[in-house]
Amino acid sequence: MNRLLATVAAAAVLGLASGAWAQETIKIGVSGPFTGGSSSMGVSMRDGVRLAADEINAAGGVMGKKIELVERDEQAKNEVGVQVAQELINKEKVVATVGYINTGVALASQRFYQEAQIPVLNNVATGTQITKQFEPPESKNNYVFRFSANDTIQSAMIVDEAIGRSHFKKPAILADSTNYGQLGRADLEAALAKKGVKAVAVEKFNIGDTDMTPQLLRAKEGGADVVLTYGIGPELAQIANGMAKLGWKVPLVGSWTLSMASFIDTAGPNGDGARMPQTFIEDPTTPKRKAFIDAYHKKFGGDKMPSPVSAAQGYDSLYVLKAAMEQAKSTDGPKVREALENLNAKVEGVVQTYDKPFSAKDHEAVSYSVPVFGIVKAGRVVYANEEDKKNPVRAKQGAGGVAPQ
Amino acid sequence: MQILLQLIASGIAVGMIYAAIAFGYQLTFATSKTLNFGQGEALMLGALVGLTLTSVMGYWAMIPLVLLFGFVQGAVVERLGVRPSIKIKSEFGWIMATIALGIIFKNLAEIVWGREALPFPSPLPSDAYVIGEVRILPVELLIVVGALAMMLAVEFFNRRSIWGKAVRATANDRDAAGLMGIDTSRIITLSYAVSSMTAALAGVLVAPRITAIDANMGAVLGLKAFAVAIIGGLESGLGVIVGGILLGVAETTTGYYISTGYKDVPGLVLLLLVLMVKPSGLFGKATIKKV
Numbered sequence: 001m002n003r004l005l006a007t008v009a010a011a012a013v014l015g016l017a018s019g020a021w022a023q024e025t026i027k028i029g030v031s032g033p034f035t036g037g038s039s040s041m042g043v044s045m046r047d048g049v050r051l052a053a054d055e056i057n058a059a060g061g062v063m064g065k066k067i068e069l070v071e072r073d074e075q076a077k078n079e080v081g082v083q084v085a086q087e088l089i090n091k092e093k094v095v096a097t098v099g100y101i102n103t104g105v106a107l108a109s110q111r112f113y114q115e116a117q118i119p120v121l122n123n124v125a126t127g128t129q130i131t132k133q134f135e136p137p138e139s140k141n142n143y144v145f146r147f148s149a150n151d152t153i154q155s156a157m158i159v160d161e162a163i164g165r166s167h168f169k170k171p172a173i174l175a176d177s178t179n180y181g182q183l184g185r186a187d188l189e190a191a192l193a194k195k196g197v198k199a200v201a202v203e204k205f206n207i208g209d210t211d212m213t214p215q216l217l218r219a220k221e222g223g224a225d226v227v228l229t230y231g232i233g234p235e236l237a238q239i240a241n242g243m244a245k246l247g248w249k250v251p252l253v254g255s256w257t258l259s260m261a262s263f264i265d266t267a268g269p270n271g272d273g274a275r276m277p278q279t280f281i282e283d284p285t286t287p288k289r290k291a292f293i294d295a296y297h298k299k300f301g302g303d304k305m306p307s308p309v310s311a312a313q314g315y316d317s318l319y320v321l322k323a324a325m326e327q328a329k330s331t332d333g334p335k336v337r338e339a340l341e342n343l344n345a346k347v348e349g350v351v352q353t354y355d356k357p358f359s360a361k362d363h364e365a366v367s368y369s370v371p372v373f374g375i376v377k378a379g380r381v382v383y384a385n386e387e388d389k390k391n392p393v394r395a396k397q398g399a400g401g402v403a404p405q
Numbered sequence: 406m407q408i409l410l411q412l413i414a415s416g417i418a419v420g421m422i423y424a425a426i427a428f429g430y431q432l433t434f435a436t437s438k439t440l441n442f443g444q445g446e447a448l449m450l451g452a453l454v455g456l457t458l459t460s461v462m463g464y465w466a467m468i469p470l471v472l473l474f475g476f477v478q479g480a481v482v483e484r485l486g487v488r489p490s491i492k493i494k495s496e497f498g499w500i501m502a503t504i505a506l507g508i509i510f511k512n513l514a515e516i517v518w519g520r521e522a523l524p525f526p527s528p529l530p531s532d533a534y535v536i537g538e539v540r541i542l543p544v545e546l547l548i549v550v551g552a553l554a555m556m557l558a559v560e561f562f563n564r565r566s567i568w569g570k571a572v573r574a575t576a577n578d579r580d581a582a583g584l585m586g587i588d589t590s591r592i593i594t595l596s597y598a599v600s601s602m603t604a605a606l607a608g609v610l611v612a613p614r615i616t617a618i619d620a621n622m623g624a625v626l627g628l629k630a631f632a633v634a635i636i637g638g639l640e641s642g643l644g645v646i647v648g649g650i651l652l653g654v655a656e657t658t659t660g661y662y663i664s665t666g667y668k669d670v671p672g673l674v675l676l677l678l679v680l681m682v683k684p685s686g687l688f689g690k691a692t693i694k695k696v
Contacts (some may be wrong), residue, residue, distance in 0.1 A: 035519065039520070213660075214656075214668065215660065216657075216659050238616075246411075246540055262617060
């Protein structure tokens with residue numbers, strides 16, 4: 001009996017001790033694809049988050065505690081994403097999770113955070129639905145926040161750039177057959193209709209397609225003067241290479257995936273001139289951005305971020321989370337969510353300065369005024385418009401995640 | 406007219422890839438009435454090994470080594486997956502075994518080369534040739550010429566060399582060939598080795614066209630090539646070429662004239678039609694199986 005008591009006591013002490021030790025750090029989950037086709041975005045995002053965590057810890061942490069990142073590779077697979085979410089919530093007991101590159105994985109996983117009342121800070125995925133999955137009044141509170149430019153904004157920007165600013169008259173749309181491509185295509189068609197323009201060709205292709213001849217010939221014969229794209233890197237490169245093969249050169253304007261390394265590297269010179277919305281361009285236009293870019297390359301090497309947008313949004317998301325925890329004076333999920341929705345401190349990020357980025361109704365940090373156009377030049381994404389470069393500081397104006405009327 | 410010609414040219418380039426892989430199905434079927442369902446994975450392995458070797462010795466010099474690799478890999482598949490089930494006269498064992506080996510090869514490739522798509526440097530200039538008004542990429546020409554040359558070489562081997570004669574004898578009647586002193590199980594190993602060798606070569610031929618390759622590159626190609634083998638007939642080398650070109654051209658022309666969303670439909674319709682009208686394939690000989 002004595003022995004049993006002693007064991008129980010020892011276990012209790014150990015339990016207390018490990019509990020006390022766990023209090024020393026603040027555990028934050030990082031969920032993204034670190035291997036596979038979208039890993040350039042996942043790894044850049046993770047590196048951005050790591051950089052922010054290191055900086056925060058070096059400056060004393062959050063409320064005197066160090067941040068501990070719990071990184072998990074969900075391989076861009078829905079089922080793995082769900083497992084990772086459950087592990088992070090139930091086993092690792094994270095206080096919040098940042099990440100998600102793929103909309104499908106985000107939609108499948110974030111319900112577990114919603115149920116556990118733990119905030120999720122989406123920092124790369126762009127599907128419009130992501131922040132709308134648990135909106136009031138159906139759910140009492142929404143625990144999903146976003147730091148990227150969603151597809152509604154991007155498609156409106158693409159059409160504004162192609163039809164509004166560049167005065168093209170006959171756009172063709174090439175979109176892949178996945179949810180990403182087809183929802184984007186629908187958004188593009190709607191945005192074109194608003195301008196009173198109809199696409200001369202709307203074409204589809206599959207992931208893994210290597211021959212784009214029929215799609216491009218249809219666009220060419222339709223008299224297209226610009227090609228609008230919604231797809232991912234490898235197939236976008238096939239489009240650029242296919243255009244070169246057919247000796248037909250019209251501008252490519254498309255979603256931010258035209259900045260993927262797999263597009264830029266595979267298309268090579270054929271990809272030059274492609275334009276896409278970007279929340280961040282690797283150009284030290286402000287002291288804050290210069291510090292970020294220098295620190296990134298010092299820590300991770302190289303002279304070109306695989307995905308600058310993902311790195312910047314990842315970096316910013318952790319700083320905003322830190323500000324919210326400090327305001328809440330707690331890591332308790334509901335309190336942090338409330339602080340995120342009523343953030344008093346201005347957070348100077350590299351994408352924008354976050355001044356009341358969220359409200360109870362608006363969980364999108366990026367409004368139409370934030371992204372700029374990037375253009376591919378000699379293997380890098382640079383500012384497409386000089387005036388954007390001259391006015392580099394961006395801020396949210398009006399509601400996030402919606403196109404101007 | 407110019408557009409139709411362009412579509413046909415692009416369709417032939419795509420179709421010859423299918424044909425080159427389907428040719429490998431046909432080789433093993435002829436001798437052993439079995440197929441390597443890991444043919445797509447053999448192609449993928451050839452391409453990835455080729456990529457690694459290219460960085461050391463350049464594109465053209467690595468081709469013989471890739472052929473050797475494919476040869477050995479095919480022999481391994483036969484020994485591990487096919488021979489045991491032929492020995493016990495199992496009707497289906499080899500199906501499971503070759504599929505399983507394909508999965509194992511794919512996972513191995515993911516471990517060795519990672520899950521990223523790797524860029525494959527092109528050995529040829531990227532400017533298209535203009536023939537008439539039809540534009541063709543040098544790498545597309547490479548596929549057509551390379552695939553045809555490979556098939557001719559194998560046919561020549563089968564017709565002229567003593568080993569090839571043994572292969573044909575085994576294909577005609579395995580039991581009789583065995584009675585004549587031909588080591589038929591060795592011939593079957595040989596046919597698997599040659600079959601994977603052709604797939605590995607097809608891999609390094611298509612890799613510069615695909616431009617970025619990964620462990621999954623063989624899946625879709627292997628499946629389409631299987632359809633081609635069924636359409637053309639599993640008994641006929643000419644059949645797979647015609648079947649491949651038919652499927653490739655059907656895909657590009659449907660994409661242009663009907664809708665790019667329905668690009669894959671005619672291939673399936675063609676497959677169903679052939680199975681209904683002439684189940685042994687367009688060029689296949691109807692055989693009666695005696696039990």
